[in-house]
Amino acid sequence: MDNKKETIKSAFMEALPLAIAIATYGLSYGVLAVQAKFSVVTAVAMSLLVFSGSAQLVTVAMLAGGAGLISVLLTTLLLNLRNLLYGAALAEGLAPSKKWKRLLAFGVSDEPFVLASSRFKKVGPDPLYFAVVASLFYFAWIFASLLGALMGNQMDPQKWGLDLAFPVTFAALLVPGLKGKPIIGTALAAVIISIVLEYFAPGNQLTIIITGLLAPLVGLYIERRSKHA
Amino acid sequence: MLNQWMLIGALAVSTYLSRIIGVEVMAGRKMRPALRLYFNYVPIAIISALIVKQIFIPSEGHLDLSFPVLISCISTAIVIKITKKFLLSAVIGILIGLLSRYLL
Numbered sequence: 001m002d003n004k005k006e007t008i009k010s011a012f013m014e015a016l017p018l019a020i021a022i023a024t025y026g027l028s029y030g031v032l033a034v035q036a037k038f039s040v041v042t043a044v045a046m047s048l049l050v051f052s053g054s055a056q057l058v059t060v061a062m063l064a065g066g067a068g069l070i071s072v073l074l075t076t077l078l079l080n081l082r083n084l085l086y087g088a089a090l091a092e093g094l095a096p097s098k099k100w101k102r103l104l105a106f107g108v109s110d111e112p113f114v115l116a117s118s119r120f121k122k123v124g125p126d127p128l129y130f131a132v133v134a135s136l137f138y139f140a141w142i143f144a145s146l147l148g149a150l151m152g153n154q155m156d157p158q159k160w161g162l163d164l165a166f167p168v169t170f171a172a173l174l175v176p177g178l179k180g181k182p183i184i185g186t187a188l189a190a191v192i193i194s195i196v197l198e199y200f201a202p203g204n205q206l207t208i209i210i211t212g213l214l215a216p217l218v219g220l221y222i223e224r225r226s227k228h229a
Numbered sequence: 230m231l232n233q234w235m236l237i238g239a240l241a242v243s244t245y246l247s248r249i250i251g252v253e254v255m256a257g258r259k260m261r262p263a264l265r266l267y268f269n270y271v272p273i274a275i276i277s278a279l280i281v282k283q284i285f286i287p288s289e290g291h292l293d294l295s296f297p298v299l300i301s302c303i304s305t306a307i308v309i310k311i312t313k314k315f316l317l318s319a320v321i322g323i324l325i326g327l328l329s330r331y332l333l
Contacts, residue, residue, distance in 0.1 A: 024316045042233045049241035054272055059240065061279050069236055076240060079275055080247035082268040087251015088258060101252060108248040161327040164301045167283035168322035171302040172309050174276045186270040190277035195285065202287030211278035216270035220263055 004128060011132035014119075018111050019136050023144035025053050028169045030148020031155075032057065035162055036064040040149040047145035051138055052109055054079055057173070061166050062208060071205040078212045086113040090130070093120035097127035107134025181226060186219030296333055301326025 026047070033043035038060065046056055055076040062072045086108050093116060094101050104127060116130045157163055178184055190211050197207040284299050285292045305322030312318060 021315060027316070028319060038233060042237065045234075046237045046240065049237055050244050052240075052244050055240060055244055058275060058279065059236070061283075065282055069232065069239075072236065073239055073243065075275060077243055077247075078271055080244050081271060083244070083247035084251040084255050085260065085265055085268055087248050087253075088255035088260065091252045091256030094252060102249060105249045105252040106245060108251060161301075161323040161330075164298060164323045164326040165319065167280055167298050167302050168305045168319045168326070170276050170280045170283070171305040171322065172315050172318045174273065174280065175306045175309050176313065177273060182266070183270065183273055186273045187277045190274040191281055194278040194281040198282065198285050198287070198292055202290060202292050207282060208275055208278045212271055212275040215274035215277070216267045219270040219273070220266055223266060224263075 007126065007128050008132050011115075011119075011129045012136065014115055015133040015136045018115065019140040022053065022111060022137050023140040025057070025173075026141045026144025027148040027151075028165065029053065029056055029060065030145040030150070031152035031162060031165055032064070032148075032169065033060045033145070034149050034152030035157055035165070036060040038149070040146070040153055043149040044142065044146050047142050051106065051141060052080070053141070054110070057169065058208075061170065064166060066203070067205055067208070071209060075209050075212060078209065082110075083108055086110075089113065090116055090120070093117070093125045094127050094130060096125050097131075100127065100131075104130055104134065107131075107138065109137075111137060182219040182223040185222040186215050189218035190215035297326045297330040300329045 029047070030043055033046070033056075034040070038046070046059075050056055058075060058079060059072050062075065087105065090108060090113060094104050097104055107130065112130060112134045115133050116126075119126055119129050152162065155162060174187065178187060193214055194207050194211045197204065197210060201207075280302060284295055284302065286295050287293075301322040304325040305318045308321045309315065309318035
C-alpha cells in the first residue's frame with residue numbers, strides 16, 4: 001500500500017511541472033480552435049477524444065488556413081507515426097496492467113513517454129505511475145482547452161491579434177527543439193521545400209504533407225553523414 | 230458542424246490506433262534506427278511548413294510576405310530562447326506583431 005502511495009506521489013511531483021506546460025499549450029489550442037470556427041463544445045470534445053497537442057494544434061492551424069479534411073487527416077496520420085515508437089518502447093513497462101493496457105494506451109504521447117520511459121528504466125514496469133502521469137496531463141489539457149476556448153470566444157480576433165497566435169504558437173513550439181545539425185537541417189529543408197511549393201502553387205493543400213514527408217529525409221542524410229565523417 | 234464532428238471522430242480513431250498499435254503490435258520489435266529518427270523529425274518539418282504558410286500569404290496567384298507575422302515569429306523565437314517560457318514568448322510575439330502591424 002505504501003508502495004502505491006509512494007508511486008502516486010512521485011508520479012504527481014514529477015508530472016506537475018510538465019502538466020503546467022501542457023496547460024499553456026492547451027490554452028493556446030482553445031483560443032486557436034475558436035479562431036478556426038470550432039465552438040467551445042467541439043473544441044473541448046476534440047481534446048476529450050483525441051488528447052494530442054500536436055495533432056490538434058496542427059489540425060486547427062490547417063483548417064484556419066483553408067485546408068480540407070483529407071489533407072488534415074493525412075498530415076495528422078504522418079504526425080502520429082511517432083506514437084508507434086512510444087507505444088513500442090512503453091509496452092513492456094505497461095504489461096502488468098493486462099486488460100487496462102488498452103485504456104492506458106490512450107495516454108501514449110510525447111510527455112508521458114519522456115517521464116514513463118525514465119521511470120521504467122529506474123524501477124521496471126510501473127503502469128500505476130503511467131496512469132497517474134497520463135491522467136494529470138489529460139485533465140490539464142482538457143481544462144486548459146476549455147478555458148482557452150471560452151477566452152477565444154470573448155475576444156475580437158483582429159483587435160487582440162489572435163490571428164498572430166497561430167504562427168507565434170508554432171514558433172514557440174519549434175524553437176526549443178532546434179538542437180543538433182540533423183534537426184536544424186530538417187527545419188531549414190522544410191522552410192525551403194514549403195516556400196518552393198507555395199511559390200509554384202500558392203495556397204495549395206499538399207504543401208504541409210509533402211514537406212512533412214521530404215524534409216525529414218534531409219535530416220536523416222545529415223545525421224548519416226555526420227556519423228560517417 | 231457535421232464536418233467538425235466527423236473530423237473529430239476520424240482524428241480520435243486514427244490517433245488511438247497509432248497508440249494501440251504501438252503498444253500491442255510493435256511491442257518488443259526493434260525498429261530500424263533510421264525509421265525512428267525519421268518519425269522524430271516529422272513534427273519539426275510539419276511545424277516549420279505551417280509557419281512558412283502563415284508568413285507567406287497567397288494573394289491572387291502569387292505570394293505576399295507578411296512582415297508583421299515574420300516579425301512576431303522572430304520575436305517569439307528570441308524570447309523563448311532566452312526565457313524558455315511558452316506563454317510569455319507567445320504573448321510578447323503577438324504584441325510585437327500587433328505593434329508592427331500599426332507601424333508598417
